[in-house]
Amino acid sequence: MSRCAGKTTLMANLHRGPAVSPPPHLFQLEDSKVRVLPLALSAAALAVVLVPVVPAQAAALPAIQLVKVYYDSPGSPDNGANSSLNGEYAQIKNTTRKAVSLKGWTLRDKTSAADHVYTFGAFTLGAGKTVTVRTGKGTDTSAIRYWGRSGGTFAYIWNQTADTAYVRNASGKLIDSCSYNSSRVAYKSCL
Numbered sequence: 001m002s003r004c005a006g007k008t009t010l011m012a013n014l015h016r017g018p019a020v021s022p023p024p025h026l027f028q029l030e031d032s033k034v035r036v037l038p039l040a041l042s043a044a045a046l047a048v049v050l051v052p053v054v055p056a057q058a059a060a061l062p063a064i065q066l067v068k069v070y071y072d073s074p075g076s077p078d079n080g081a082n083s084s085l086n087g088e089y090a091q092i093k094n095t096t097r098k099a100v101s102l103k104g105w106t107l108r109d110k111t112s113a114a115d116h117v118y119t120f121g122a123f124t125l126g127a128g129k130t131v132t133v134r135t136g137k138g139t140d141t142s143a144i145r146y147w148g149r150s151g152g153t154f155a156y157i158w159n160q161t162a163d164t165a166y167v168r169n170a171s172g173k174l175i176d177s178c179s180y181n182s183s184r185v186a187y188k189s190c191l
């Protein structure tokens with residue numbers, strides 16, 4: 001009887017089998033979870049690999065960077081003539097493989113003087129190209145822009161011994177800066 005009862009129970013269970021199985025949509029849910037989980041893990045694994053690398057590169061090499069500030073114009077004393085003002089300059093390089101529009105970007109020194117800000121007009125810096133921003137007046141080219149300052153010795157931007165150049169994008173975000181604190185040479189290499 002016991003064997004028969006067991007058999008009966010087994011049969012009953014088998015009979016109930018389909019009724020207690022999860023409905024098809026639950027199978028799909030489980031199935032989708034199984035498929036999504038490895039993708040989520042893969043994304044997490046990628047993030048772990050990429051996050052530490054990208055900011056480090058960005059910090060070391062801005063896409064647009066200052067390469068040189070030539071602060072002691074050739075000759076002495078610096079007399080404030082236009083040619084002398086143009087003897088000092090800052091250079092900005094596009095290190096990327098794409099042309100970058102610098103429209104609205106600014107270059108300035110450490111003072112808070114409002115007239116010590118140079119703002120790029122419509123200007124595109126080609127891939128790998130360098131633009132030189134000279135302090136005095138002149139005719140802009142694809143490689144040289146002129147701040148347009150005049151007024152003698154007070155028109156210079158870059159101090160003879162210590163100063164900082166700042167480059168900001170059109171949104172005002174600081175992209176690069178270059179400081180110097182020495183009069184032993186006439187220029188600072190920012191690389």
Ligand SMILES: [Ca+2]
Pocket residue numbers: 072073074075076077078
């Ligand atoms: Ca000089």
Ligand SMILES: [Ca+2]
Pocket residue numbers: 109110111156157158159163
């Ligand atoms: Ca200055």
